[in-house]
Amino acid sequence: MHLYLHVPFCARRCTYCDFAIAVRRDVPSDAYVDAVLREWTLRQTDPVWDASPEVRTIYFGGGTPSRVTPASIGRMLERIAADRTIAADAEITLEANPEDVTGSAAAAWRAFGVNRVSLGVQSFDPTVLQWMHRTHTAAQVPEAVDAIRSSGIEDLSLDLIFGLPTALGRDWRADLAHAFALQPEHLSLYGLTVEAHTPLGHWTDRGEVAPVDEDRYAAEFLLAHDALGAHGYEHYEISNAGRPGHRARHNSAYWRRAPFVGLGPAAHSGMGNERRWNVREWSAYQRLLASGNSPLEGREFLDAAAVTLEELYLGLRTVEGLALQRVPAPLARQWVQAGWATEAEGRVRLTAEGWLRLDALVPSIAT
Ligand code: SF4
Numbered sequence: 001m002h003l004y005l006h007v008p009f010c011a012r013r014c015t016y017c018d019f020a021i022a023v024r025r026d027v028p029s030d031a032y033v034d035a036v037l038r039e040w041t042l043r044q045t046d047p048v049w050d051a052s053p054e055v056r057t058i059y060f061g062g063g064t065p066s067r068v069t070p071a072s073i074g075r076m077l078e079r080i081a082a083d084r085t086i087a088a089d090a091e092i093t094l095e096a097n098p099e100d101v102t103g104s105a106a107a108a109w110r111a112f113g114v115n116r117v118s119l120g121v122q123s124f125d126p127t128v129l130q131w132m133h134r135t136h137t138a139a140q141v142p143e144a145v146d147a148i149r150s151s152g153i154e155d156l157s158l159d160l161i162f163g164l165p166t167a168l169g170r171d172w173r174a175d176l177a178h179a180f181a182l183q184p185e186h187l188s189l190y191g192l193t194v195e196a197h198t199p200l201g202h203w204t205d206r207g208e209v210a211p212v213d214e215d216r217y218a219a220e221f222l223l224a225h226d227a228l229g230a231h232g233y234e235h236y237e238i239s240n241a242g243r244p245g246h247r248a249r250h251n252s253a254y255w256r257r258a259p260f261v262g263l264g265p266a267a268h269s270g271m272g273n274e275r276r277w278n279v280r281e282w283s284a285y286q287r288l289l290a291s292g293n294s295p296l297e298g299r300e301f302l303d304a305a306a307v308t309l310e311e312l313y314l315g316l317r318t319v320e321g322l323a324l325q326r327v328p329a330p331l332a333r334q335w336v337q338a339g340w341a342t343e344a345e346g347r348v349r350l351t352a353e354g355w356l357r358l359d360a361l362v363p364s365i366a367t
Pocket residue numbers: 009010011012013014017018019021062063064097120
C-alpha cells in the first residue's frame with residue numbers, strides 16, 4: 001500500500017501551474033489535518049486494505065506541504081501509524097519549497113518520521129525564478145539543503161524545470177551544474193508545458209511568450225541525460241534520476257501499478273483497474289468532510305484496452321521497459337535501428353531519444 005496526501009496550500013500560484021491548489025497567506029493547518037483525518041477514518045473500510053495492509057511509502061505532495069506546520073505532519077503520521085502498520089523501512093517523502101525549510105522545521109519533520117525531502121528548486125537563475133513567480137530566491141536553496149542535511153534526513157531530491165522560453169536566456173547547463181554541486185541523491189527534471197487557464201497560458205495566447213521550440217527542448221533533455229550519467233545518476237524514468245539505491249519508491253509504485261490511496265482535495269486512488277478521485281477544491285473538500293460526507297467526486301473502471309495502454313506507457317517510461325513480446329518485432333527492430341530503443345534480456349527499453357518520442361511510439365504498439 002502506498003499513501004499520497006495532497007496538501008493544497010501555496011503562497012501564490014506559479015505562472016505555469018495548473019495543480020489543485022488553494023492560495024493562502026495564512027494556512028489553516030489544523031482545519032486541514034482535521035479534514036484529512038476524517039477522510040482517513042472513512043477510508044479504513046476500503047477493500048484495498050485487505051490485500052495490501054502494510055504502508056510502504058507515504059508522500060506529502062502539493063501544493064506546498066512545507067506550508068502546513070510541522071506538527072500537522074506529525075499529527076497525520078501518528079494517526080496513520082496508530083491505525084495501520086507502516087513498514088520499518090518505509091519511504092516518507094515531503095515536498096518542500098526552499099523558503100519554508102528552516103533548521104527547526106526539518107528537525108521536526110525528521111523526528112516525526114519524514115526521511116526524504118523533495119525540494120522545489122526549478123532554477124537557480126533569479127530572473128527565471130521571478131518570471132515563474134516562485135516565492136524563493138536562489139540563495140535560499142543551499143540554505144534549505146544545509147538545514148535538511150543537518151536534520152539527518154538523508155534522501156534529498158531536487159526538482160528542476162527545463163524547456164523554458166528561449167527569450168528568458170536561461171542557462172540550463174549552469175542550472176544543472178548548480179544542482180549537481182549540492183549532491184542530491186535524486187533529481188526530477190520536468191519539461192515546461194503550457195497549460196490553459198494559467199498565467200503562462202494567457203501570455204502564450206496573447207503572443208507575449210513564445211514556447212520553446214522542439215529542437216531546443218530535445219537538446220536540453222539530452223544534455224541533462226548525458227550530464228546525469230556523467231555525475232553518477234541513473235536516469236531510470238523519463239523525468240527522474242537517482243544515485244544507485246535512491247530511486248523514488250513512491251513514484252515507482254505508480255509505475256508498477258501498485259495500489260495507492262490518495263487523501264486530500266483532488267487526490268486520486270488506484271486499486272487494480274479502479275480509479276477514484278476527490279473533489280478538487282479545498283473548501284468543498286473541507287465542507288463535505290465537516291458534514292460527515294465523503295469527498296469522493298468520481299470513480300471509473302479501466303477496461304482492458306485502457307489497462308493495456310497504461311501498462312505500455314508506464315513500462316516504456318522507465319528503464320525496465322517492456323517484455324519483448326509486447327512490441328511487434330518489426331517495430332522493435334525499427335526502434336533499435338533508429339536509436340530509440342535497445343533490446344536485451346528479452347526486454348525493449350527506450351533510450352533518451354526514444355523517451356522524447358514516447359507519445360508517438362506507444363500508440364503505434366497499442367493498436
Ligand atoms: S509551488 Fe508548486 S503547487 Fe504551488 S503554485 Fe507553484 S508549482 Fe503550483
